[in-house]
Amino acid sequence: MSTGEPPPGPSEGPAQFAHVLPALAAYEEHLNPDSSARDRMRQRLLAEFPAAVREADRRPDPAARRRRFAVALAASVALLGAVSGMSLLLSQDAxxxxxxxxxxxxxxxxxxxxxxxxxxxxxxxxxxxxxxxxxxxxxxxxxxxxxxxxxxxxxxxxxxxxxxxxxxxxxxxxxxxxxxxxxxxxxxxxxxxxxxxxxxxxxxxxxxxxxxxxxxxxxxxxxxxxxxxxxxxxxxxxxxxxxxxxxxxxRCVPAPAREAGALPSTGTNGRAVETSPTGTPTVRETPAPSAIPTTSAPPRTPVPVSPPKPSLPQVSRPVPVPSTPAPAGLLPGLLDLLKLPFGLLGQNR
Missing domain, CATH: 1.20.190 (Delta-Endotoxin; domain 1)
Structure with missing residues (x-):
């Protein structure tokens, strides 16, 4: 369908694009905010953002910080153990x-x-x-x-x-x-x-x-x-x-045989083996058995002799003997033996 106007020639196309490109550049500058506009948008976002979230961003959660520290510490210990184990393994032939x-x-x-x-x-x-x-x-x-x-x-x-x-x-x-x-x-x-x-x-x-x-x-x-x-x-x-x-x-003196748990042994020359706190055995000199007095008697002194005193008759007290029950089978026989003398006396009368 014709509009009554002749189509544009080939020389008119570049001229039209030459007018469009500056318009697109101006439109792009209009879309991008300038520095003052960016400042206004930032202030508006900060005013509408919750205050609690901003505070959390400035001061992290202590529990989360401890968790991160524990993870870092465990990773460091594991790394140190791995490096130490590898070093010990490689140092075997050093x-x-x-x-x-x-x-x-x-x-x-x-x-x-x-x-x-x-x-x-x-x-x-x-x-x-x-x-x-x-x-x-x-x-x-x-x-x-x-x-x-x-x-x-x-x-x-x-x-x-x-x-x-x-x-x-x-x-x-x-x-x-x-x-x-x-x-x-x-x-x-x-x-x-x-x-x-x-x-x-x-x-x-x-x-x-x-x-x-x-x-x-x-x-x-x-x-x-x-x-x-x-x-x-x-x-x-x-x-x-x-x-x-x-x-x-x-001179070497043979040590006597010692039994398990026995006391320190004493040799024939009267020496006893003892163990010092440092573990070194020592020898202690002890007197021979024949040189040890069995009793210690004081020096004798004259004792005056007194006339003998009349002796009193000694009375011996019967020692109580604990009675033990006789066996059941012997009790009747003992009773019969006790009755026998009395029966003989009755016959004599």
Whole structure:
């Protein structure tokens, strides 16, 4: 359908768009609020917003805060436990010079602190000392290891070996002489291991190993001497040094066999074994049984003799005897025996 007007030509289209674009830009500026309008809208929202909600936004709920803190604390503890457990697991093969070697030694110290009996603690010291020799072999096989790492491994070995020897010699002196044998065998085994590892160590470490070998020789000699006196009345002298109790030097007097729960035994020479508060047996001198007076008589003094007094007749009171009921079968027979004399008297009359 025609309107009577000719259609626009191609030159009129861009001219019309040129008028539309400024109109759209002006409309967009009219839709977007200016800064003053935004301030008015903000003030209106704040006036109509509940005051309680605004207060809650400024001050959070204490219970919610505690819950968030508890969750954060539990997560921190779990993370710390996981990291500690992983560190302990990875530190099993750590040697001096590694970053986790301090963690390994701290775990060993904690394990010793949780061991309350003396015998397991002494054996655990020897176990840790044996681990130091293993670490020494690992250091020997590594290239470029510092001399300070060898020195630390040997120093830790000597500390654990001396601590274990002190505990086991004191316990063996009390009643467990088999600990002397175990200590001597352990020292011999570690001597063989150190001597086998010595040639491959650096010069400074080989010089340091000589002191460790000397300490092991002393421990083995001390255990052997105490084992030889295990059957004596006195095993130790009551003194001690850095590796444990010192053996007694007097002549060995065989200790008598003691029964379980018996009192302190006394030897033929009158010496009794007592246990001091530190656990070291001591000997107490007691006089021989023949030297102990049975009665203590005062010095005799002359007593004046008086004339004898007339003796009065002594009257003995019958001692009441508690009556016990006779058996039922014997009672008739006893009554017949009592009646027999009276019957004979009646016949004689």
């Amino acid at each position: 040697v001096p010079g590694d970053a986790l070697y301090a963690v390994k030694r701290s775990a060993e110290s904690a394990e010793l602190g949780l061991t309350f009996r003396e015998r397991p603690r002494g054996l655990k010291h020897l176990e840790f000392a044996r681990d130091r020799v293993t670490e020494l072999g690992t250091l020997r096989d590594r290239p470029g290891v510092a001399d300070a790492d060898f020195t630390r491994a040997l120093g830790d070995f000597e500390a654990d070996a001396a601590a274990g020897s002190r505990l086991l010699t004191e316990l063996g002196a009390d009643a467990e002489d088999q600990l002397f044998v175990a200590l001597a065998d352990w020292a011999t085994s570690q001597l063989n291991r150190l001597r086998a590892a010595g040639p491959g160590l650096p010069a400074a470490a080989r010089h340091r190993v000589l002191g460790t070998v000397e300490l092991l020789e002393r421990i083995r000699q001390r255990a052997s001497e105490l084992r030889q006196r295990a059957g004596c009345l006195t095993i130790t002298s009551g003194a001690a040094d850095d590796i444990g109790a010192l053996p007694a030097t007097e």
